Amino acid sequence: xxxxxxxxxxxIGLLLALAVRDFPAWGDPNAPASISPVASHFVASTGVDTExxxxxxxxxxxxxxxxxxxxxVVVFIAGLAVVSILRGGSNRRTRDREFxxxxxxxxxxxxxxxxxxxVIQIFAFYVLAHGHVSPGxxxxxxxxxxASFILIALSWDLKTALVRxxxxxxxxxxxxxxxxxxxxxxxxxxxxxxxxxYAHLSQILPxxxxxxxxxxxxxxxxxxGFTVTAIMYALYASLSTDGRMQDGL
Amino acid sequence: MFEDGSIFNQxxxxxxxxxxxxxxxxxxxxxMIAKNNLxxxxxxxxxxxxxxxxxxxxxxxxEGATIPIYLSEHDPHGTHARDESNETENPVxxxxxxEASLVAKYTxxxxxxxxxxxxxxxxxxxxxxxxxxxxxxxxxxxxxxxELLEKLEKEDSRNAVLPIRQKSRRRFPVQKxxxxxxxxxxxxxxxSVPQKPKSNRRRKTSTNAEPQIPxxxxxxxxxxxxxxxxxxxxxxxxSSRKSKGDNS
Amino acid sequence: xxxxxxxxxxxxxxxxxxxxxxWVRDLVVSAVVFGIYSFLMCLLWAEMGAVDVAFTEATVGAxxxxxxxxxxxxxxxRKAKD
Numbered sequence: 001x002x003x004x005x006x007x008x009x010x011x012i013g014l015l016l017a018l019a020v021r022d023f024p025a026w027g028d029p030n031a032p033a034s035i036s037p038v039a040s041h042f043v044a045s046t047g048v049d050t051e052x053x054x055x056x057x058x059x060x061x062x063x064x065x066x067x068x069x070x071x072x073v074v075v076f077i078a079g080l081a082v083v084s085i086l087r088g089g090s091n092r093r094t095r096d097r098e099f100x101x102x103x104x105x106x107x108x109x110x111x112x113x114x115x116x117x118x119v120i121q122i123f124a125f126y127v128l129a130h131g132h133v134s135p136g137x138x139x140x141x142x143x144x145x146x147a148s149f150i151l152i153a154l155s156w157d158l159k160t161a162l163v164r165x166x167x168x169x170x171x172x173x174x175x176x177x178x179x180x181x182x183x184x185x186x187x188x189x190x191x192x193x194x195x196x197x198y199a200h201l202s203q204i205l206p207x208x209x210x211x212x213x214x215x216x217x218x219x220x221x222x223x224x225g226f227t228v229t230a231i232m233y234a235l236y237a238s239l240s241t242d243g244r245m246q247d248g249l
Numbered sequence: 250m251f252e253d254g255s256i257f258n259q260x261x262x263x264x265x266x267x268x269x270x271x272x273x274x275x276x277x278x279x280x281m282i283a284k285n286n287l288x289x290x291x292x293x294x295x296x297x298x299x300x301x302x303x304x305x306x307x308x309x310x311x312e313g314a315t316i317p318i319y320l321s322e323h324d325p326h327g328t329h330a331r332d333e334s335n336e337t338e339n340p341v342x343x344x345x346x347x348e349a350s351l352v353a354k355y356t357x358x359x360x361x362x363x364x365x366x367x368x369x370x371x372x373x374x375x376x377x378x379x380x381x382x383x384x385x386x387x388x389x390x391x392x393x394x395x396e397l398l399e400k401l402e403k404e405d406s407r408n409a410v411l412p413i414r415q416k417s418r419r420r421f422p423v424q425k426x427x428x429x430x431x432x433x434x435x436x437x438x439x440x441s442v443p444q445k446p447k448s449n450r451r452r453k454t455s456t457n458a459e460p461q462i463p464x465x466x467x468x469x470x471x472x473x474x475x476x477x478x479x480x481x482x483x484x485x486x487x488s489s490r491k492s493k494g495d496n497s
Numbered sequence: 498x499x500x501x502x503x504x505x506x507x508x509x510x511x512x513x514x515x516x517x518x519x520w521v522r523d524l525v526v527s528a529v530v531f532g533i534y535s536f537l538m539c540l541l542w543a544e545m546g547a548v549d550v551a552f553t554e555a556t557v558g559a560x561x562x563x564x565x566x567x568x569x570x571x572x573x574x575r576k577a578k579d
Binding site for chain 1 (some may be wrong): 279314316320323347348351
């Protein structure tokens with residue numbers, strides 16, 4: 001079995017190494033992917049269309065908004081599946097585990113976490129809101145936000161974290177994120193545009209169509225951030241406790 | 250060996266990045282096929298995934314280009330700010346479409362966007378796979394592939410042999426594994442009910458196949474799940490003892 | 498030249514760390530080494546100019562996926578057979 005696997009891998013490796021020679025040279029500015037009209041259009045006219053300096057955010061939330069919306073839905077469904085697969089929990093007792101966790105929270109750790117969790121959360125908001133002009137956006141900000149809740153669960157215990165962010169409201173928040181995303185799309189549809197055509201939001205926002213796209217992108221990123229925050233936290237909560245939602249890591 | 254045009258030069262010097270991606274991809278693929286532990290397989294899957302993401306990102310790299318965020322001279326908001334503060338100095342009003350020469354100064358943002366979402370979806374699917382691992386561990390008490398296959402085979406043979414055994418034993422040649430499971434079933438029937446090793450799932454599947462066996466075990470469901478790891482060991486010991494006995 | 502050297506260094510370290518994370522038998526060590534792999538990957542992407550991808554990898558790959566892996570190993574057997 002192992003030999004067959006090694007042989008298979010070797011053959012595939014040989015084929016891929018031969019294929020590598022056909023690639024354009026490293027960093028070639030005239031590589032087919034770089035001179036394609038789509039990519040050139042994104043680089044050239046993102047500033048005119050949306051006034052967003054960070055092209056990645058603009059392409060993510062505006063030009064390819066439909067794609068991102070369903071990626072968010074995929075994250076949501078994955079979280080839902082994890083929680084429902086592990087639901088109920090096993091009957092194995094904690095002492096059957098190889099790790100024994102002292103459930104008494106440590107003084108130094110909890111006080112340090114008390115200090116840094118607000119900083120992490122503010123940084124998450126900054127990353128989310130500042131994604132237009134610097135690296136960042138809904139996904140990164142959402143994950144940082146979820147990590148702050150995971151940190152609470154790690155330093156105290158899961159019960160403390162679940163008091164602050166119960167699992168039931170996790171899915172409400174996650175669904176709310178997708179509703180915000182799709183709602184902005186539907187709103188622009190109701191105002192006469194197409195789905196996720198944010199420029200038409202300028203009819204209700206006191207800004208130009210370009211700035212309407214700018215601000216709608218922020219709304220969309222907030223929706224993504226909600227979903228990702230809740231799902232990352234739900235993932236940790238169910239995986240660390242094997243679905244029992246108590247005495248976790 | 251490394252002169253111009255040779256295959257080593259092409260692979261290891263000019264296209265070293267691509268070559269390393271191939272190596273990473275192969276490591277991931279090999280781990281997915283040949284590793285025994287399910288968690289190791291998933292780590293292999295993640296390595297495979299990062300190799301592909303690396304490949305995607307690196308086809309958008311341009312030599313001497315900057316990151317895909319507008320420099321201050323092309324920044325739409327930068328121009329606005331300058332316009333408001335001092336209109337006479339900067340005649341340009343508002344952002345403009347960049348020329349082709351300027352486009353080449355920015356890295357291609359499209360692969361970044363595609364891969365950014367792929368990473369986040371990747372961790373969501375990794376979580377899903379890990380939850381399936383936990384579920385397998387809950388049902389079989391192991392996350393190793395060979396032990397898992399062994400247990401699955403045992404279970405299959407038990408399910409397959411039981412209805413046949415009731416009709417006639419001699420019609421089919423009894424294989425070793427079958428005899429083991431049969432003797433074990435008999436042994437467990439002789440003993441008192443709570444020690445009878447039947448997991449939740451197995452009982453469900455075998456309900457139709459063997460109506461003779463009493464169903465009173467369902468009362469002791471929780472107890473049995475607790476006993477699972479020790480039971481697995483006992484089963485293995487018993488089977489080895491039986492096979493030794495058969496040989497002698 | 499310096500950048501090229503850094504690139505080569507990171508790439509070779511990537512292969513070493515990937516093999517190491519599959520080679521060690523302790524699954525917690527494996528998960529942590531996989532976190533190192535993600536950080537190296539993040540460095541490589543920052544060097545390629547994909548800052549958003551690097552940021553995502555730093556938060557998602559090195560942060561959450563390591564935590565999730567360790568949380569899972571906590572509920573499994575810690576030692577792997579290979």
